Amino acid sequence: MIDFENVYKSFRGSVDETKLFEDFSFHVETGSFVSIIGSNGSGKTTLLNLVCGSVMPDSGKILFDGKDYTAVPEYKRSKTIGRVHQDPKNGTCPELTIVENMALADNKGKRYGFTPAVNKKRIDYYKHLVSECGMGLENRMNVKVGSLSGGQRQALALVIANMTDNKLLVLDEHTAALDPKTSENIMAFTDRIVKGKGITTLMVTHNLRYALEYGDRIVMMHEGKIVLDKAGEEKKALEIDDVLGLFNSISIECGN
Amino acid sequence: MQPILNSLDVVLQDGFMYSILAMGYYISYSILDFPDLTVEGTVLSGGVVFGLLVKAGVNPYIAVLAAFAAGFLFGGVTGILNVKLKIRPLLCGILVSTALISVNLVCTIVGNGGDFKGDGLSTIDLGRSVPTLTRIFPASELPSDFYGFNMKKLAVFFAMALIFKIITDVFLKTKCGLLLRAAGDNPNYVTMLAKNQGTSKILGLAIGNAYAAVSGALIVQSRGNVNQGIGIGMVVIGLASLIIGLSVFGKVKFMKPTTMVIGGSIIYQASLGIAALLGVPTVYNKIIMAALFTAALIVSGKLKKKRGVERD
Numbered sequence: 001m002i003d004f005e006n007v008y009k010s011f012r013g014s015v016d017e018t019k020l021f022e023d024f025s026f027h028v029e030t031g032s033f034v035s036i037i038g039s040n041g042s043g044k045t046t047l048l049n050l051v052c053g054s055v056m057p058d059s060g061k062i063l064f065d066g067k068d069y070t071a072v073p074e075y076k077r078s079k080t081i082g083r084v085h086q087d088p089k090n091g092t093c094p095e096l097t098i099v100e101n102m103a104l105a106d107n108k109g110k111r112y113g114f115t116p117a118v119n120k121k122r123i124d125y126y127k128h129l130v131s132e133c134g135m136g137l138e139n140r141m142n143v144k145v146g147s148l149s150g151g152q153r154q155a156l157a158l159v160i161a162n163m164t165d166n167k168l169l170v171l172d173e174h175t176a177a178l179d180p181k182t183s184e185n186i187m188a189f190t191d192r193i194v195k196g197k198g199i200t201t202l203m204v205t206h207n208l209r210y211a212l213e214y215g216d217r218i219v220m221m222h223e224g225k226i227v228l229d230k231a232g233e234e235k236k237a238l239e240i241d242d243v244l245g246l247f248n249s250i251s252i253e254c255g256n
Numbered sequence: 257m258q259p260i261l262n263s264l265d266v267v268l269q270d271g272f273m274y275s276i277l278a279m280g281y282y283i284s285y286s287i288l289d290f291p292d293l294t295v296e297g298t299v300l301s302g303g304v305v306f307g308l309l310v311k312a313g314v315n316p317y318i319a320v321l322a323a324f325a326a327g328f329l330f331g332g333v334t335g336i337l338n339v340k341l342k343i344r345p346l347l348c349g350i351l352v353s354t355a356l357i358s359v360n361l362v363c364t365i366v367g368n369g370g371d372f373k374g375d376g377l378s379t380i381d382l383g384r385s386v387p388t389l390t391r392i393f394p395a396s397e398l399p400s401d402f403y404g405f406n407m408k409k410l411a412v413f414f415a416m417a418l419i420f421k422i423i424t425d426v427f428l429k430t431k432c433g434l435l436l437r438a439a440g441d442n443p444n445y446v447t448m449l450a451k452n453q454g455t456s457k458i459l460g461l462a463i464g465n466a467y468a469a470v471s472g473a474l475i476v477q478s479r480g481n482v483n484q485g486i487g488i489g490m491v492v493i494g495l496a497s498l499i500i501g502l503s504v505f506g507k508v509k510f511m512k513p514t515t516m517v518i519g520g521s522i523i524y525q526a527s528l529g530i531a532a533l534l535g536v537p538t539v540y541n542k543i544i545m546a547a548l549f550t551a552a553l554i555v556s557g558k559l560k561k562k563r564g565v566e567r568d
């Protein structure tokens with residue numbers, strides 16, 4: 001599904017240059033559910049940005065289903081990608097109501113012409129969709145999204161990202177803003193969506209337990225490199241302590 | 257009593273006339289958060305297009321549509337400079353409105369039968385026989401003096417403001433309009449919907465300036481002539497009317513923003529009218545305008561703080 005071939009990416013600051021990815025190659029099978037873990041600043045979000053086209057590589061190629069997408073702009077790639085950002089503010093429009101946000105998303109991939117945006121007949125369907133995340137959002141359909149809490153917005157963003165049929169789901173710490181119980185619910189909800197649709201998924205998380213429990217492949221990143229990559233039975237055999245041990249040893253090696 | 261009624265007549269006419277400009281700002285400034293200076297040029301462009309066409313005998317309603325199209329085009333240029341060339345909003349407006357000074361002048365001169373070198377008349381006079389909006393059906397059927405009110409003008413300007421209000425309200429509820437609101441609110445959301453957020457921005461600026469040009473056409477209708485100074489001060493009139501409207505009526509439930517803007521435009525013109533009635537000479541008008549604008553900004557800033565909105 002996704003192929004990174006010899007990707008280089010560095011960021012130029014005012015004084016220094018961070019070389020994040022150097023000769024980075026990465027492959028994701030169609031239909032797999034990959035959990036990505038790693039310390040802060042290890043390049044997880046940048047990896048997702050490269051996949052979605054929000055950040056362009058300095059050199060190297062990014063392929064989707066064998067086709068070269070390196071130069072395809074983000075908005076065109078979005079046609080088949082559903083995404084939840086690390087920042088809850090990113091995935092919804094604060095000044096629009098839940099219904100308006102959902103009506104826009106419902107039309108993704110089609111023309112945004114001069115027909116009415118909100119189809120009243122669809123509202124019950126929207127209510128049904130948000131009721132599945134169990135936050136009572138179905139009773140607040142006409143409030144502005146900006147007045148919801150960060151966690152509620154993130155849950156809504158997850159629902160919205162899955163309203164149309166995508167080929168790829170990209171989740172960046174989408175449960176980080178949620179309380180423990182809601183986080184569990186949303187994670188289970190995510191798993192239902194992914195299993196139900198069989199959609200290829202990249203999920204970044206700092207929760208090692210989620211990374212091991214969910215998905216069929218685990219990837220650990222460190223300073224722009226993949227330091228652990230296990231799938232299938234190998235992944236099932238991993239314990240939290242194994243991963244935590246590796247995590248700590250890397251951090252100690254690098255002196256932080 | 258009569259001077260008061262007369263000035264009320266002018267306040268309402270000008271209020272409706274400039275409310276279309278202010279509704280354009282509602283789209284470019286309130287929705288897209290783009291401080292657009294292009295209107296300083298596009299108001300006059302609309303006036304020139306309208307003046308030339310009407311003088312040539314074209315139906316004045318069609319001339320208004322042509323003014324709309326001209327404003328749409330030039331506003332689109334501002335949008336393209338910003339989106340494609342990544343030039344800052346204020347500079348885009350300055351660039352386009354500066355270029356439009358020449359464009360408007362040359363168009364006026366050539367339209368008057370002059371040459372492209374710039375030799376010729378730079379004003380257009382809609383004399384007594386030119387069929388303007390008030391001289392054709394239906395406005396021609398109305399009285400030109402009804403207790404001090406010029407019903408022909410008032411009806412035309414009111415109808416125009418109402419039509420643009422309704423068009424704006426309906427547009428903002430369409431898919432295209434809602435996408436535009438999303439583009440101003442969270443451009444990233446538009447990208448996630450697989451749409452180019454730059455296109456929405458360009459469209460919004462085109463619409464904002466199309467509205468400005470229609471106001472320009474009405475200014476020419478109202479004054480009966482075109483001179484090259486028409487665009488001066490339009491940024492302040494448009495933005496002040498918008499901000500006054502939104503801050504005065506902001507709390508009224510179920511009142512559409514477009515209605516608030518029309519109200520704001522009338523309040524703004526009324527303040528100028530009161531100053532004139534009190535005997536303040538018109539040369540001080542621009543100071544009063546700037547002071548009113550400042551007051552409106554302070555009030556709207558306070559209201560926003562109360563509501564806990566971070567953005568200004």
Ligand SMILES: Nc1ncnc2c1ncn2[C@@H]1O[C@H](COP(=O)(O)OP(=O)(O)OP(=O)(O)O)[C@@H](O)[C@H]1O
Pocket residue numbers: 011012018020038039040041042043044045046047086
């Ligand atoms: N737009 C940018 N400009 C400059 N540097 C950037 C930019 N984006 C990322 N970086 C740098 O690249 C590195 C990786 O950042 P990234 O956001 O990918 O980390 P992350 O793994 O997602 O971390 P976290 O767990 O904190 O979200 C960091 O050192 C960061 O400073």
Ligand SMILES: [Mg+2]
Pocket residue numbers: 044045046086172
């Ligand atoms: Mg991150």
